[in-house]
Amino acid sequence: MNEIIKNIIQNINPWKLSWDNIDxxxxxxxxxxxxxxxxELEEKSNMDVYNVGTVSNNYCSIQTNDELIYALKEDLKxxxxxxxxxxxxxxxxxKEWKIALFNTKPYYxxxxxxxxxxxxxxxxxxxxSHKNGYFKKISFLDSENNIINNPVAAKIYVxxxxxxxxxxxxxxxxxLK
Numbered sequence: 001m002n003e004i005i006k007n008i009i010q011n012i013n014p015w016k017l018s019w020d021n022i023d024x025x026x027x028x029x030x031x032x033x034x035x036x037x038x039x040e041l042e043e044k045s046n047m048d049v050y051n052v053g054t055v056s057n058n059y060c061s062i063q064t065n066d067e068l069i070y071a072l073k074e075d076l077k078x079x080x081x082x083x084x085x086x087x088x089x090x091x092x093x094x095k096e097w098k099i100a101l102f103n104t105k106p107y108y109x110x111x112x113x114x115x116x117x118x119x120x121x122x123x124x125x126x127x128x129s130h131k132n133g134y135f136k137k138i139s140f141l142d143s144e145n146n147i148i149n150n151p152v153a154a155k156i157y158v159x160x161x162x163x164x165x166x167x168x169x170x171x172x173x174x175x176l177k
Contacts, residue, residue: 004045005055009080011036012176014097015123023135026050030131030138031099031119032081032174038134052117055079061114065169068103068117080177088151088171091125096175098122100151102166104158116158118166120151133159 014033019025024037028050041049053059053071055078063071076083092098102118120128128148129140140147142154143162151168158164 004041004049005078008034008036008041008049008055012079012081014121014174017138019138022131022137025131026134027119027131028052028117030129031121032076032079033097061112062106063103063115063117065103068101068115069170072101076174082175082177083172085170086173090171090173092122092173096173098171098173100128100154100171101169102151102156103169104164104166107158107164116164116166118156120148120154128154130156132156 012033013035016033016035019035021035021037024039025035026038029035029038038048038050047054049055051059052068052075053063054075056071056074058071058074060067073083086098088100090098098121100120102120104116106113106115118130120130122128127140128151129138130148131138142148143157143160144155146155148154151171156166158166
């Protein structure tokens with residue numbers, strides 16, 4: 001596992017805009033800047049590293065906001081990424097980027113109750129972007145085709161289903177250790 005983590009750390013680049021593994025990454029990978037195939041990582045590690053908490057062994061299918069934040073912070077500690085909660089309007093310094101964390105209320109799907117996380121990323125003090133799951137492209141628009149200027153105002157739904165909305169949790173600034 002250490003070799004896999006080293007490989008991930010060496011490939012973190014949140015400013016990379018041309019994504020090689022667009023179909024094989026999700027919003028977590030996009031937010032952290034990890035353009036590595038999830039399938040390849042899963043084959044080597046036997047885990048889906050693009051689920052919050054998997055890297056730090058804190059993953060579960062239903063996570064409260066506090067559990068999700070804890071799992072995120074523990075993952076980032078292992079990935080050598082500093083994290084600090086900030087105001088949405090925080091002005092980025094060089095070598096920093098922001099992520100906005102979202103979570104759903106528990107919902108029922110495929111015979112299970114679950115929650116789902118989502119991330120937006122900002123690298124330039126202006127535009128927020130996200131990747132709405134595997135096989136999806138990077139977008140600067142929310143689910144209602146509005147440009148994302150403010151994560152709190154963004155309307156983002158699970159797979160476009162307006163009955164299951166992502167709720168804003170917090171904004172963080174990140175930088176590499």
